[in-house]
Structure formats: structure tokens, C-alpha cells
Amino acid sequence: MNILISLIVYLVIFGLIWWLVSLLPLPAPVAQIVRVLFIILLILIVLSVFGIIPGGYLPKLNL
Numbered sequence: 694m695n696i697l698i699s700l701i702v703y704l705v706i707f708g709l710i711w712w713l714v715s716l717l718p719l720p721a722p723v724a725q726i727v728r729v730l731f732i733i734l735l736i737l738i739v740l741s742v743f744g745i746i747p748g749g750y751l752p753k754l755n756l
Contacts, residue, residue: 700742707735 711731719727740746 696742700739703738703742704735707731707738 714727714731737746
């Protein structure tokens with residue numbers, strides 16, 4: 694249950710950051726690179742929350 698709550702919290706924070714970055718007036722090539730980096734980061738967050746890869750860079754959430 695704790696893993697599910699952590700994943701939801703991380704995804705909400707990730708979505709807010711993605712939304713804020715999308716508001717920036719970036720040129721098209723830079724926006725494409727930023728979008729790809731955010732997708733890679735999203736995959737890393739999901740894999741590290743479920744313990745598939747070590748997620749030492751993500752803080753532990755004690756709720």
C-alpha cells in the first residue's frame with residue numbers, strides 16, 4: 694500500500710512540474726528534447742518505486 698501511495702505522490706509532483714515546464718515558451722527542438730527527457734524520467738520513477746532499479750536519488754516517503 695505504501696508503494697502505491699508513493700507512486701501516486703511522485704506522479705502528481707511529476708505532473709505539476711511537467712505542466713509548469715510546458716508553460717515556458719521554448720523553441721520546438723528544445724521542447725521536443727525536454728519532452729523526451731520527461732518521459733525517460735517518468736519511466737525511471739515508476740521503475741524505482743517498484744524496486745526494479747535502485748532509486749537512491751528519490752527520497753523515501755514515510756506517510
